[in-house]
Amino acid sequence: MFAIKTYNVISNVGLAVFPKNKYSINGVAEPDALLIRSQNLHRNVLPVSLLAIGRAGAGVNNIPLQKASENGVVVFNAPGANANAVKELIVAVLILASRPVIPAIAWAKTLTDGEQADVTLQAEAGKNHYRGAELAGKTLGVIGLGAVGSKVADTARQLGMNVIGYDPYISVEHAWQVTSDIKRASTLSEVLSQSDFVTIHIPYNEQNKNLIGANELLMMKKDAILLNYSRNGIVEEAPVLAALNVGHLKQYWTDFASSELLQHEKVVVTPHLGGTTQEAEDNCAQMVAQTLRLYLESGEIEHSVNYPAVRMPFNSPYRLTFLHQNVPNMLGRITTVLAELNINIANMINASKGDFAYTLIDVDAPMTAALYEEFEQKCLAIDEIIRVRGLARPTQKEED
Numbered sequence: 001m002f003a004i005k006t007y008n009v010i011s012n013v014g015l016a017v018f019p020k021n022k023y024s025i026n027g028v029a030e031p032d033a034l035l036i037r038s039q040n041l042h043r044n045v046l047p048v049s050l051l052a053i054g055r056a057g058a059g060v061n062n063i064p065l066q067k068a069s070e071n072g073v074v075v076f077n078a079p080g081a082n083a084n085a086v087k088e089l090i091v092a093v094l095i096l097a098s099r100p101v102i103p104a105i106a107w108a109k110t111l112t113d114g115e116q117a118d119v120t121l122q123a124e125a126g127k128n129h130y131r132g133a134e135l136a137g138k139t140l141g142v143i144g145l146g147a148v149g150s151k152v153a154d155t156a157r158q159l160g161m162n163v164i165g166y167d168p169y170i171s172v173e174h175a176w177q178v179t180s181d182i183k184r185a186s187t188l189s190e191v192l193s194q195s196d197f198v199t200i201h202i203p204y205n206e207q208n209k210n211l212i213g214a215n216e217l218l219m220m221k222k223d224a225i226l227l228n229y230s231r232n233g234i235v236e237e238a239p240v241l242a243a244l245n246v247g248h249l250k251q252y253w254t255d256f257a258s259s260e261l262l263q264h265e266k267v268v269v270t271p272h273l274g275g276t277t278q279e280a281e282d283n284c285a286q287m288v289a290q291t292l293r294l295y296l297e298s299g300e301i302e303h304s305v306n307y308p309a310v311r312m313p314f315n316s317p318y319r320l321t322f323l324h325q326n327v328p329n330m331l332g333r334i335t336t337v338l339a340e341l342n343i344n345i346a347n348m349i350n351a352s353k354g355d356f357a358y359t360l361i362d363v364d365a366p367m368t369a370a371l372y373e374e375f376e377q378k379c380l381a382i383d384e385i386i387r388v389r390g391l392a393r394p395t396q397k398e399e400d
């Protein structure tokens, strides 16, 4: 049995991925895996039992990645699984930022039939106070052309907007997805200075902390509108409020609340709604539950943010998995231990990601508990090996 502990509201579609005969959900204090959304784990002690963390969503800044890597905890997210939901919200925000639909609705609600004019006449007479502007022909700057940004860029083009994209680290996969008629900016200032709207779709990390501050705001057009549906730490709040106060920014729309932002009349805060659609919650939970299952049961890694992707068909009766530092001669040292114990290798694969690496070795006979214990002890005596697991190949019945 594997034990999963959940935090936040996780869709039942995702939880259904774990068969009841193999998994307990929230049944034990020391789980094999956590399944979370935005739960902040930075102050949590990671239990020794923990093999994996699944983030049903995109951003992983709520997870202590370095600590997880050093403790042999593989962290997975659900790349792109909520991108459509965010894109649709951005379209709504662009429209609501351009046309005063919300105040107009609120005003219409206040109308009552009068002796001089009924509500229909009053509505016709008052509509000029709620004149908006169209998106077509305006320029949208998109910072970050990943799963969300590439979709936003595409849809904005379909709405007739000019789009300038900025992403110096764009992946080949996303480069293929970005519509060819967007302009590629080579600097941040290029995208900021030319856009009527700027929308940010990048991860929060040390490098992107405070990416938009006073200097960057000065590069923007005076009547530009800024959207931050990525993370609060990417945009510095104080300079944004100062720019709004002196009229050097027209509006700020964000998914991340703070009391200062909530009080400002030119700021609109949505309560972290980007990925909150039924479809996105189902997609995210299902995708990450499947990758957690794959890792727990077969040792294969897909969509991890701290360890490399490694797939190898599980054709042998027994599999050994090794999370280790990315240093020379690890394979030599592991295979030496195997040779000492007269264990024959059937298949193997190794890959690295930054400072960490992963090796799968299939052996041609099942290991007894005593043999595995001896093997594990010898491996863990090697400082650079972080975690070793031994997995019996699931039987056909178990796989069903």
Ligand SMILES: NC(=O)c1ccc[n+]([C@@H]2O[C@H](COP(=O)([O-])OP(=O)(O)OC[C@H]3O[C@@H](n4cnc5c(N)ncnc54)[C@H](O)[C@@H]3O)[C@@H](O)[C@H]2O)c1
Residues within 6 Å of the ligand: 058, 059, 060, 079, 080, 082, 083, 086, 143, 144, 145, 146, 147, 148, 149, 166, 167, 168, 169, 170, 171, 174, 201, 202, 203, 204, 207, 208, 211, 229, 230, 231, 255, 272, 273, 274, 275, 276
């Ligand atoms: N509001 C929400 O509910 C919600 C939902 C989904 C994602 N997000 C946030 O949006 C972020 C992006 O999501 P995604 O699914 O598109 O991720 P993604 O990994 O697919 O795309 C991120 C892109 O940003 C680019 N990038 C990184 N740093 C950059 C920089 N300094 N300048 C320009 N480009 C940069 C990367 O190259 C990548 O292409 C997530 O990390 C998360 O924080 C928020």
Ligand SMILES: O=C(O)[C@H](O)COP(=O)(O)O
Residues within 6 Å of the ligand: 037, 038, 039, 056, 057, 058, 059, 060, 082, 272, 274, 275, 276
């Ligand atoms: O990074 C994400 O995927 C979004 O911010 C959604 O977060 P949530 O799952 O807490 O809604």
